[in-house]
Amino acid sequence: MPNDAGDVFLDVFESAVRRELxxxxxxxxxxxxxxxxxxxxxxxxxxxxPGLDGRRQVLSFLFTDNFVGLTAADRYNFTxxxxxxxxxxxQSREVLNRRLVGDPxxxxxxxxxxxxxxxxxxxxxxxxGQRTARERVAVFVLYLRHRxxxxxxxxxxxxxALLTLNLPMSRLDIADFLGLKKETVSxxxxxxxxxxxxxxTGGRDLEIRxxxxxxxxxxxxxxxxxxxxxxxxxxxx
Amino acid sequence: MPNDAGDVFLDVFESAVRRELxxxxxxxxxxxxxxxxxxxxxxxxxxxxPGLDGRRQVLSFLFTDNFVGLTAADRYNFTxxxxxxxxxxxQSREVLNRRLVGDPxxxxxxxxxxxxxxxxxxxxxxxxGQRTARERVAVFVLYLRHRxxxxxxxxxxxxxALLTLNLPMSRLDIADFLGLKKETVSxxxxxxxxxxxxxxTGGRDLEIRxxxxxxxxxxxxxxxxxxxxxxxxxxxx
DNA sequence: CGCTGTGTTGATTTTTTTCAATCCCCGTGG
DNA sequence: CCACGGGGATTGAAAAAAATCAACACAGCG
Numbered sequence: 001m002p003n004d005a006g007d008v009f010l011d012v013f014e015s016a017v018r019r020e021l022x023x024x025x026x027x028x029x030x031x032x033x034x035x036x037x038x039x040x041x042x043x044x045x046x047x048x049x050p051g052l053d054g055r056r057q058v059l060s061f062l063f064t065d066n067f068v069g070l071t072a073a074d075r076y077n078f079t080x081x082x083x084x085x086x087x088x089x090x091q092s093r094e095v096l097n098r099r100l101v102g103d104p105x106x107x108x109x110x111x112x113x114x115x116x117x118x119x120x121x122x123x124x125x126x127x128x129g130q131r132t133a134r135e136r137v138a139v140f141v142l143y144l145r146h147r148x149x150x151x152x153x154x155x156x157x158x159x160x161a162l163l164t165l166n167l168p169m170s171r172l173d174i175a176d177f178l179g180l181k182k183e184t185v186s187x188x189x190x191x192x193x194x195x196x197x198x199x200x201t202g203g204r205d206l207e208i209r210x211x212x213x214x215x216x217x218x219x220x221x222x223x224x225x226x227x228x229x230x231x232x233x234x235x236x237x
Numbered sequence: 238m239p240n241d242a243g244d245v246f247l248d249v250f251e252s253a254v255r256r257e258l259x260x261x262x263x264x265x266x267x268x269x270x271x272x273x274x275x276x277x278x279x280x281x282x283x284x285x286x287p288g289l290d291g292r293r294q295v296l297s298f299l300f301t302d303n304f305v306g307l308t309a310a311d312r313y314n315f316t317x318x319x320x321x322x323x324x325x326x327x328q329s330r331e332v333l334n335r336r337l338v339g340d341p342x343x344x345x346x347x348x349x350x351x352x353x354x355x356x357x358x359x360x361x362x363x364x365x366g367q368r369t370a371r372e373r374v375a376v377f378v379l380y381l382r383h384r385x386x387x388x389x390x391x392x393x394x395x396x397x398a399l400l401t402l403n404l405p406m407s408r409l410d411i412a413d414f415l416g417l418k419k420e421t422v423s424x425x426x427x428x429x430x431x432x433x434x435x436x437x438t439g440g441r442d443l444e445i446r447x448x449x450x451x452x453x454x455x456x457x458x459x460x461x462x463x464x465x466x467x468x469x470x471x472x473x474x
Numbered sequence: 475c476g477c478t479g480t481g482t483t484g485a486t487t488t489t490t491t492t493c494a495a496t497c498c499c500c501g502t503g504g
Numbered sequence: 505c506c507a508c509g510g511g512g513a514t515t516g517a518a519a520a521a522a523a524t525c526a527a528c529a530c531a532g533c534g
Binding site for chain 1: 286288289290292293294296307308309314315337338341344347348349351352353354355356358359361362363365366367413414415416456
Binding site for chain 4: 408419420422424426427440441
């Protein structure tokens with residue numbers, strides 16, 4: 001559904017219709033016929049899967065050059081809305097499909113992009129299922145920083161760069177992403193701040209004070225190709 | 238990584254090496270070079286993503302004709318092991334790739350299969366992030382039943398069929414799938430049983446007593462193309 | 475300058491986990 | 505055939521985590 005990539009097949013968006021979005025404006029409604037795919041040109045968007053009773057799970061945040069609109073069914077089963085003012089390019093699925101069939105390189109790039117989406121979802125599932133509230137918030141901060149670094153063309157391991165972050169989404173959005181309530185997100189931020197790992201500088205901005213400590217708390221070294229157990233079968237009670 | 242499909246490209250496994258697995262035997266170790274892809278011929282397998290400190294998130298259970306081995310990186314970042322005695326067919330990635338490049342139909346089938354994996358992961362993320370322990374267990378029972386129905390070629394909406402289920406995996410495996418502890422899984426089963434929705438008939442077998450009630454608890458009508466909010470933007474506090 | 479909506483903090487309740495004890499199924503061996 | 509043992513499963517009690525309910529703070533905006 002969402003995601004990554006600056007790839008060959010993105011040229012299908014050259015002839016695409018541009019569309020501007022205001023914060024919280026909806027690009028894709030879950031349930032709509034899946035006729036188009038989109039490329040993010042500017043701004044941040046949010047993909048979420050609404051439940052039947054008002055609950056929703058935010059699945060990912062989209063940045064410049066991310067792609068969104070994949071689905072196996074003939075209707076979208078996720079919602080996409082703008083977080084910041086944004087510009088997207090929309091192209092019909094058919095045009096994309098025609099672009100892909102002829103060109104093995106484009107095909108491969110497209111499949112690789114889909115894998116990356118998949119791996120992001122696996123990371124999310126791991127957070128939701130296995131990490132504590134504090135850990136999830138720490139991972140989230142690092143995740144956002146990582147995405148910012150990427151979208152600025154910087155190395156994701158540029159350690160000293162980008163220690164001030166803006167979180168353009170609401171606490172509710174973060175909560176629905178992390179499977180927590182907004183109060184729990186606030187408290188987790190407060191605890192992480194109390195531990196000296198970061199500092200909330202008013203509004204939705206923050207400053208990372210101890211990147212190493214934050215990474216330790218998160219139990220994560222990097223994203224997309226996260227550090228994992230090499231082979232050892234983990235023995236547990 | 239894991240999953241679904243009885244599809245065109247599966248013919249690449251005709252010339253594949255068969256391998257038999259005993260319960261808990263590992264087919265793919267996270268961290269191994271990703272040289273092969275597999276098709277499940279018989280039995281049940283389990284895909285999981287191990288964390289750094291022994292935590293693990295089970296990502297899916299695999300049944301006959303499911304496919305596993307996808308990854309964007311050159312190493313697997315997930316573990317696959319047998320739950321029941323199983324038989325798999327292994328083929329090199331290269332053979333699969335060669336099979337796909339020439340054939341748009343196979344390509345499309347492959348991409349569609351990847352979408353289905355993706356949608357299963359989205360469902361999992363929704364459960365992990367938004368549902369209570371009881372709901373997760375109810376969804377899990379319905380999910381397993383759904384997979385059994387599919388693998389038997391029955392209609393997933395055959396309501397009265399298949400009311401007795403065998404859960405071949407341990408409570409710990411279920412717990413790691415649902416993001417709970419094994420005791421919580423036990424308690425949730427007990428509560429659902431007390432509510433008269435199912436009955437544990439010794440060992441790892443159970444009997445569904447009230448399918449409708451179970452679906453209500455789960456908040457799910459069906460899988461793979463789950464019921465979702467049609468359009469309405471959900472207003473919430 | 476007050477209003478409104480988001481965010482934070484506090485107190486309490488609920489849910490889940492943790493720790494610990496038993497149970498029970500099942501295979502084994504007497 | 506039945507006692508025995510062992511690992512998984514269940515249940516209980518206590519602790520911890522997160523959610524809920526409620527009040528307050530604060531920023532942005534008319």
